[in-house]
Every structure is written in C-alpha cells, then in structure tokens.
Amino acid sequence: MLDGLLLGLTTVMTLHNLLLVFGGCAAGTLIGMLPGLGPISAIALMIPITYGFEPASGMILLSGVYYGAIFGGSTSSILINAPGVAGTVATAFDGYPLAQKGLAGKALALAAWSSFAGGTLAALMLVMAAPILAKLSLGFQSADYFVLMLLGLSLVSAFSPPGQYLKSLLMTCLGLMLSTVGTDLSAGVQRFTFGRMDLIDGISFLLLAMGTFALAEAVMMVLKQGEQTKPVQLDGMDLRLSAQELKSVAPVITRSSVLGFLIGVLPGAGATIASFLAYGFERNLALDDEKRQFGQGSLKGLAAPETANNAACTGSFVPLLTLGIPGSGTTAVLLGALIAYGIQPGPRLFVDEPGVFWSVIVSMYVGNVILLFLNLPLIPYIAKLLQIPRQFLIPSIMFFSLMGVYLVSFNTFDIQMMVIIATLAVTLRLLEFPMAPLLLGFILGGMLEDNLRRAITLGDGEFSFLIERPVTLVLLGITALVLFNPLLRRGVTWLLERRAGKL
Amino acid sequence: MDFWSEEETFNARSLPYLIALAGALIAGLLLFLPSEDPDTSALVDYQWRQAALLLFLMSGYGAVLEWLGFLPATITFLCLSCAVLGERRILVILAACVPLVIGFWLLMDSLGIYLDPGRWLIWGSQ
Numbered sequence: 001m002l003d004g005l006l007l008g009l010t011t012v013m014t015l016h017n018l019l020l021v022f023g024g025c026a027a028g029t030l031i032g033m034l035p036g037l038g039p040i041s042a043i044a045l046m047i048p049i050t051y052g053f054e055p056a057s058g059m060i061l062l063s064g065v066y067y068g069a070i071f072g073g074s075t076s077s078i079l080i081n082a083p084g085v086a087g088t089v090a091t092a093f094d095g096y097p098l099a100q101k102g103l104a105g106k107a108l109a110l111a112a113w114s115s116f117a118g119g120t121l122a123a124l125m126l127v128m129a130a131p132i133l134a135k136l137s138l139g140f141q142s143a144d145y146f147v148l149m150l151l152g153l154s155l156v157s158a159f160s161p162p163g164q165y166l167k168s169l170l171m172t173c174l175g176l177m178l179s180t181v182g183t184d185l186s187a188g189v190q191r192f193t194f195g196r197m198d199l200i201d202g203i204s205f206l207l208l209a210m211g212t213f214a215l216a217e218a219v220m221m222v223l224k225q226g227e228q229t230k231p232v233q234l235d236g237m238d239l240r241l242s243a244q245e246l247k248s249v250a251p252v253i254t255r256s257s258v259l260g261f262l263i264g265v266l267p268g269a270g271a272t273i274a275s276f277l278a279y280g281f282e283r284n285l286a287l288d289d290e291k292r293q294f295g296q297g298s299l300k301g302l303a304a305p306e307t308a309n310n311a312a313c314t315g316s317f318v319p320l321l322t323l324g325i326p327g328s329g330t331t332a333v334l335l336g337a338l339i340a341y342g343i344q345p346g347p348r349l350f351v352d353e354p355g356v357f358w359s360v361i362v363s364m365y366v367g368n369v370i371l372l373f374l375n376l377p378l379i380p381y382i383a384k385l386l387q388i389p390r391q392f393l394i395p396s397i398m399f400f401s402l403m404g405v406y407l408v409s410f411n412t413f414d415i416q417m418m419v420i421i422a423t424l425a426v427t428l429r430l431l432e433f434p435m436a437p438l439l440l441g442f443i444l445g446g447m448l449e450d451n452l453r454r455a456i457t458l459g460d461g462e463f464s465f466l467i468e469r470p471v472t473l474v475l476l477g478i479t480a481l482v483l484f485n486p487l488l489r490r491g492v493t494w495l496l497e498r499r500a501g502k503l
Numbered sequence: 504m505d506f507w508s509e510e511e512t513f514n515a516r517s518l519p520y521l522i523a524l525a526g527a528l529i530a531g532l533l534l535f536l537p538s539e540d541p542d543t544s545a546l547v548d549y550q551w552r553q554a555a556l557l558l559f560l561m562s563g564y565g566a567v568l569e570w571l572g573f574l575p576a577t578i579t580f581l582c583l584s585c586a587v588l589g590e591r592r593i594l595v596i597l598a599a600c601v602p603l604v605i606g607f608w609l610l611m612d613s614l615g616i617y618l619d620p621g622r623w624l625i626w627g628s629q
Binding site for chain 2: 167170176177184192223224225389390391402403406407415418449453456
C-alpha cells in the first residue's frame with residue numbers, strides 16, 4: 001500500500017499535474033456554482049479538454065473538477081439559497097440563514113473546512129478499503145459481474161426519491177436500450193442505426209451526458225426564467241473561524257465523515273442521501289438548545305451535510321475503482337472517461353494501471369488541500385460569476401456544451417442529436433423522470449451485455465450460471481431483495497395494519 | 504444476422520428483446536398502478552416560446568456551422584440567443600459575444616485544433 005501511495009504521490013506531485021488539480025478545482029467551482037449545473041455537467045464539459053492528456057493526468061483533472069463542483073454547489077447554496085445539485089440542498093438549510101445574518105464568509109469557511117476534513121478522512125478510509133476490495137474482487141467471474149451490475153442498476157432505483165421508483169427503473173431500461181445502438185462487436189451486426197453511418201459507432205456517452213444534463217439544464221433555466229436569483233453581497237467577507245467554533249464542530253465532522261463514506265460506498269446512495277442523513281443524525285444528537293438552532297443558522301447543521309457529501313463523493317470511488325461499477329451519475333461519467341482513455345476499469349485496474357489507481361486517490365487529497373488553501377480565498381471573486389446576467393450566461397453554457405461534443409467528432413450530426421436528446425430530457429424532467437439512472441444504464445449497458453454473453457457462452461448456453469457459485473447466488477438474492485423492496489415494504493405494512501386492526 | 508448467430512442462445516437480438524420486455528412491463532406497471540401525477544400548475548408560467556426558439560437556433564447552428572464557418576456561425580448563434588433571451592442593446596451583445604468566440608477560436612488554434620472557416624469561402628476562391 002505504501003508503494004502505491006508513493007507511486008500516486010510521484011505522479012501527482014509534478015508541476016503539470018498540480019496545475020491540473022488546481023485548474024480542475026477552479027473550473028469545477030466555477031461551473032458547480034451556477035444554479036442547476038452540478039458535478040455531472042461540470043465533468044462532462046471538461047472531458048473533451050482531457051483527451052489530449054495521459055489517462056492519469058486526465059483523471060487527476062476530473063477529480064479536481066468533481067470536488068470543485070461540489071464545493072461550488074455549496075457556495076451557491078450558502079450565498080443565494082440556490083443549490084446547484086441535490087447533494088448540497090441540506091447545506092442551504094443552515095448555510096443560507098448564516099449568510100442572511102451577515103456571516104456568509106464564516107459559513108463558506110466552515111463549508112470548506114468541513115469538506116476538507118470529510119474528504120481527508122474519507123480518503124484515508126479509501127486508501128485502506130480500496131486495495132482490499134480490489135484484491136477480493138479479482139476472484140469475480142463474468143456471471144458475478146453481470147449480477148453485480150444488475151445490483152448497481154437496481155440500487156439506483158431503490159434509492160430514488162419517493163414515488164419515482166418505477167420511473168427510475170424505466171429510465172434505466174431506456175439507458176440500457178440506448179447503449180445497444182451501434183455495431184454489436186461480437187457478431188458485427190448493426191443495431192438501431194437506421195442505415196446511418198453516424199450511428200455505426202453508437203451514441204457517444206459524452207453527447208448523452210451533455211444533452212441530458214448541461215444542455216437540458218440550460219433549457220430548464222430558460223423555461224423557469226421567472227424564478228430570478230437574488231443579488232449576492234460579496235464585499236467585506238470574513239473567512240476566519242475561531243478555535244472555539246472549530247472545536248465545537250470537530251465531533252460532528254468525524255461522525256459525518258464515517259457516515260458519509262459508508263453511504264457513498266453503497267452503489268446508488270451517494271452524496272444526497274449522505275448529506276440528509278448526516279443532518280438528521282446530528283439534529284437528533286444535539287441538545288435541546290442546539291436543536292432549536294438547526295435551520296436558523298447552526299454551525300453544526302452546516303458542518304454535518306457538508307462533511308458527509310464530500311466523504312460520500314470519495315466513498316463513491318470505491319466501487320468505481322475496485323469493481324468498475326459506478327455508484328452514481330457522476331462516477332458513471334468518470335467511468336465513461338476512463339473507457340474513453342482506453343483503460344478497462346475493474347479489479348484489474350489496481351494491477352494493470354496502478355499509476356491511474358493511486359494517482360486518483362492521491363489527487364483527491366491534493367484536491368481537498370487546494371480547495372481549502374487556494375480556492376477559498378478566491379471565492380469572493382469566483383462568486384461574481386453569479387452576477388452575470390442570464391441572457392449572456394445561458395447562451396455561453398449552450399455554446400460550450402455544443403462545442404464540447406462537436407470538437408470530439410467534428411460531425412454536425414452530433415449537434416442535431418444533442419438538441420433532440422436535450423428536448424426529450426427536458427420533457428422527461430418536467431414529467432419528473434430522473435436522468436441519472438438513464439446515464440448509468442447507458443454506461444453499464446455495454447459491459448452488462450459482454451458479461452452476460454461471456455457467462456452464457458462459458459455455461460454452454462444455459463442460465464444455470466446464476467445459481468452455480470455462492471457469490472453469484474448471494475448477489476442475485478440481494479438484487480432481488482432490492483428490486484422488490486417497495487413491494488415487500490407494502491406487504492409488511494399491510495400485514496402490520498391488518499394485525500393491528502384485528503387486535 | 505448470420506444464420507449461425509440466430510441459433511445461438513445469446514445473440515445480438517437477445518439483450519434488446521430482454522430490455523424491451525422489461526421496459527414494457529415497467530411502463531405497464533407505471534400506467535396501471537396508482538400514483539401521484541406531477542404538479543403541472545407551474546408549467547403555464549414557463550417561457551415555452553423562448554426555449555423552443557433557442558432549441559431551433561441550436562439546430563440551425565448545427566446545420567450552418569460547416570457551411571458558414573466557425574466564426575460567423577457562432578457569433579450569429581450567440582448574438583441571436585442573447586436577443587431571444589431579452590437583451591436588446593446590440594453593442595452590449597456584440598461586446599459580450601465577439602470576444603468570447605474569437606478568444607475560443609484563438610485558444611483552439613493555439614492547441615492545434617482546426618475549425619472550419621466555411622465552405623462558402625472555399626467555393627468563392629475557386
């Protein structure tokens with residue numbers, strides 16, 4: 001493990017890569033701060049830039065963007081009560097009241113310190129957990145991977161907001177279906193290309209990510225033009241925290257880091273659930289006096305979700321780096337980037353590409369340090385971006401989204417397809433269909449099919465591979481449990497109500 | 504598909520069939536199970552016309568980009584988008600859009616990325 005850490009350190013600690021982490025953090029903060037644009041859009045917008053770099057450098061830049069975007073989202077939550085992403089909604093509960101009291105600088109500093117501490121503790125846990133899990137998963141076979149991917153896809157739906165379970169599942173199916181467009185490499189057959197040369201290679205994941213997130217978000221901003229954001233007061237911010245304040249939030253940060261990391265490791269759970277759970281957990285633990293302050297500008301109420309969402313971001317790298325299975329929409333985009341660099345993610349990544357594996361882990365930590373010491377003092381200047389009038393901001397987002405895709409293929413067909421995908425995405429979002437499961441289904445679709453085909457071929461055309469190995473069977477059992485969880489819950493509630501009625 | 508592929512247990516058609524089956528089943532459940540309809544009251548106040556115009560502009564940009572060339576097509580696209588979103592001061596629009604596009608073009612040029620100057624120029628010089 002020490003060798004690996006040293007390898008990661010030597011890769012990251014070059015001037016070029018340090019500049020990339022800094023650039024990534026700054027760009028991520030800038031994009032993440034824009035209401036509506038979260039880490040997925042930020043990473044998707046930056047991927048075309050990384051194509052010219054070494055895979056390790058590309059991943060280092062994107063990790064910086066990820067952290068920056070999360071921090072940027074917190075900044076807009078605190079300053080204008082407009083969370084960029086769902087993961088920073090809980091930050092606004094106490095962050096915005098603090099800003100209204102004239103303590104915006106303190107709130108931003110605490111958010112940065114909490115993110116730093118959460119990220120650092122989670123990075124330590126990642127260093128310990130990832131190699132062990134990677135070694136364990138080396139014994140996995142195609143059948144196990146197939147069931148593991150099914151589990152990942154069903155977990156995303158299981159953790160979806162109330163009432164959106166079936167919609168999430170349907171979007172996963174749509175994503176899987178879109179992944180079958182193009183040439184089936186095993187048989188050399190074209191599928192759903194409608195005879196068009198432009199579709200022979202399938203739909204680019206970058207196009208889909210930009211269309212469903214960045215571009216669709218720009219159109220949503222146009223649609224909701226009535227909901228204007230309030231002007232930001234940036235002058236005279238005091239970014240200092242007293243030792244007493246830091247001491248009072250230290251236990252909160254420790255607890256929320258562990259909670260956030262563990263939730264982040266679960267595929268499908270991610271930063272949103274982690275931040276809400278940590279907020280609720282700390283509120284329940286607080287004494288009566290402190291409890292009343294939650295929602296009114298409590299420092300503990302701000303530290304808990306901020307720490308947990310950053311720790312969960314780090315945790316979500318565990319299934320990505322060790323199993324090659326993304327746990328969230330953001331890690332799905334990162335997985336797409338890895339594949340685009342020609343790297344096969346999974347347990348072999350640890351063995352075949354130790355440079356990439358360890359440099360991602362080390363860059364996470366370096367990213368946290370940079371966010372705290374370089375980005376935080378720049379926040380009053382970066383936050384001026386929130387003052388750009390939307391009639392200039394929205395066209396710029398549209399332009400960069402379109403160019404991001406066009407500059408990869410130099411094919412204007414991609415621009416037309418992106419417009420169509422963005423239109424469909426906006427319609428689906430208005431009908432409250434979530435987009436992250438679509439992206440996850442799309443990215444996992446190819447791997448799911450390859451593993452299923454391999455497992456069936458090895459099993460002489462029989463489906464008995466599903467029950468032959470204990471690992472596969474256990475994973476299949478968990479998948480079934482997760483998939484039918486809402487049905488089981490309803491059944492149990494009905495039984496309990498019936499019993500209570502009888503008594 | 505080749506005839507020997509058709510005989511295989513798992514071929515190029517298998518996964519699309521399986522997904523279609525699962526999708527149809529879930530869509531059916533979504534239709535027939537009781538659920539809350541999304542709140543559509545806010546939709547009336549949405550800026551549908553502006554959004555539709557912008558989508559049309561993006562599609563138009565894709566259609567003329569290679570013919571008109573990067574600089575003229577992008578400047579026109581950005582200026583029209585600003586105008587659609589309510590900006591009426593022409594000088595302000597130009598001051599915001601032209602430097603952005605030229606700056607982007609110079610950056611791409613310095614990175615060695617070639618952006619089409621437009622087919623009309625090539626035809627005109629022949």
